[in-house]
Amino acid sequence: MISRQITHACNLACLIVVAALFMPARLAAAQDQIVIASTGGAYDRALKEAWFDPFTKETGIAVTIVSATNAEMRAKAAAMVKSNNVSWDLYLEGEIQAASDAHREVTEDLTAFCERFSTKTDLVSNACQAGGALLQSTATLLVYREKDEQQETPATWADMWDTVKFPGGRAFPNFDDPWRVLAAALLADGVKKDELFPLDVDRAFCKLDEIRGDVTLWWKTGDQSVQGFRNGEYDVGQIWLTRARAMKNEGLPIGWSYKASFLVGDRIALIKGAPNRENALKLVEFWLDNPVVQAKACDILSCTPPSTQAIALMSDQARESMPTTEEIKDSVIIPDATWINANAPLLLKRWNEWVR
C-alpha cells in the first residue's frame, strides 16, 4: 500500500519535472521588459533600489535581474550570441575586458548611441564608449589591520613587501586575472608609475618570489577576502575597496591606502541581438542622465559614479572613502587595458606556472 503511494508520488513528480522542462523559457513574457545580468548579492540590491525601481516607475518597463559571476556572464553571453539564442539584453563587464576584441564580438558597438552624451559636461570623458557605458569605478588596493593608533601603517606596495616593519600574513587575489598582483610587485620593486606598463613579467615574478612564503591567503572570491580578514588569516592584503568598505561598516579594524591602488570599473554592455534593445538603451540612458540615481547607488556601494554632479550629491561619509583628486593624480593607477587584453593568455599561463 505504502509502496503504491510512493509510486504514485514519483509518477506525479516525474510529470511535473517533464512539464517544467518543456515549458517555454519565457512564459508569457511581459511586453515591456529588460533582462540584465549582474554579479548578485548586495550589488544587485543596490542597483535595483537606486536605478531599476525608479526606472520601472517612470517608464513602466520591468527590469529582470539575472545573477552570475563576471566570468560566467562573459561565457554565457558569448554562447548566446554564437548559438543565436539571446535572452539577455545587458550585462556588466569589467572595464578592462570591455575593451577587448572578444567583448566586441559579443556586444553591440555603442559609439553612435554615445554621441548624445558628448555634450554632457558632468560626465567623465570615458563615461560612454564603444564597449559599454560606465556604471561605476572602484579600486583594488592595499588594506591593513589597524592595530595601534600610534603605530605607522603600511601605505605603499613596498610596505606590503616589508615584513619586518609590518609583520603578519599577506593576502593576494588569485582569480585568474593576475595583472594587479604583478603590477603591485613591480611598484614595490621601485618601478615608476608612468613606466609600469608594459609589465616586466619576469621581474614581477622575481619580486613575488620574495613574498611568497608570507602569503597566507590567495583569495578567489571577494567573500574569501572578507572571511580571511575576519579570521585573522592576514594583516596586509590586496583586496577590493567595496569589500574593505563593507568590513569597515561592520566595525572591523581595517584601513586602506590609495597610495597603493588600481582603478577598476564596471561597464554596462549591450549584447548583440538583444531582444529588448530599445528598452535596454533607455535603461542605460536613464543611468547616465540621472546624477541622483548614480549618487544613491554609489552611496550604498561606495563607488565612484561617472557623473561629477553625482559625486557632489553623495553623502559626506561615502565621499570621505573616495580618493581625492590629488591622490588620483599622483598615485592611483589606471591599468593599460589594451596591453592587459593583448597579453591575457600569456599572463594567465605564466601565473599558473608560478602559483602552483
Next chain:
Amino acid sequence: MNIEPSSRRALVTVIRPRNASRYAPLTSWLLTLPLLATFAVGFLYPVSKLVALSFASGSESYLRLWGEPLYLSVLTTTAMTAAAVTVFCLVLGYPVAFAMTRFKGKAAIITAACVFVPLWTSVLIRSYAWIVLLQRNGIINDSLQGAGLTEQPLKLLYTQGAVILGMTHILLPFAILPIYATLRTLPPDFARAAANLGADRARTFMLITLPLSLPGVFAGGILCFVLALGFYITPALIGGPGSMLMATLIGQQTTVLLDWPFAAALSTILLTFTLIIVFLFRRALSLSKGFQSVH
C-alpha cells in the same frame, strides 16, 4: 490479409519473447530507445561537437598543449589526486558497506541515512561545510588549541590535503553503494561453509568475502576515479593555488579567456584519458577470476 505461417512465426518471435525471462529483440530495442535517443541528443551530439571544436583550427590547440609542460603536469596532478581520493573512498567505504549488510532494524536505517543524506546534499553546501570546519578559527583548530596540542592555528584550509578530504567525503557514497550491492548478493552459505571447514572470521573474509566482492570494489573505484577527474567546485572552494586541477584550467579557458577551441582540446584530452582508464579497468576486470565467478 493473409500472412504466411512461417513469416508470421518469425514476426511473433521478434515481438514476443521466446521464453518468459527474456524480452524479444525488438521489444528490448523499443524499450531502450528513449534512453538511447536521450543519450544521443544529450551526450553524443554535444561531445562530438566539442571534439570538432577542438580541431577548429587544425591540430594547433593540441600542439600548443603538448608544447606546454604545465598542462601535462596538471593532468598528472589530477590523476594522482583522483587516485588518492579513490583509494581513501574504498578503504573508508568498504567497512561501511560491509556493516550495512549485517545491520538490521534501526541501525540499518541510520547507516543508510548517513550514506544517502550527504549524497542528496548539494556539493556546494558540503564544500562550504568543510570551510567552516577547517578554517583558521574553525572547530578543528579551536579544539586542537583548546586541548593544548597546537599553539598556532594550523593551515588546514586551501591545501591539497583539504581538497582530497573534501572530495573523498563527497565521493564516498559512490564507493559504498556498489560494494554494498555486491556484498548483498553473496549467499551467506559461502561464509557458513568456510566456517564449517574450520576457517576463522578473518580467514573467511580474506578468502571468500573479499575476493567475491571485488567486482563491487572495482565498480565503486572506477566511479570515484572518473568523477574525481572532473571535479571543479570543491578544489575551487577549499583548494589553494597548489591544487590546480584539469577542470580549473578548462574553466579558465572557457570563461576568462573565451578560448573555446583550446578549452575543447583540454576537455578532449581529459575525456580520452578517462576513457583509456575505464578501458584498462575493464581489461583488468575481465582477467580477474573472482569477477567471472560471480556474474
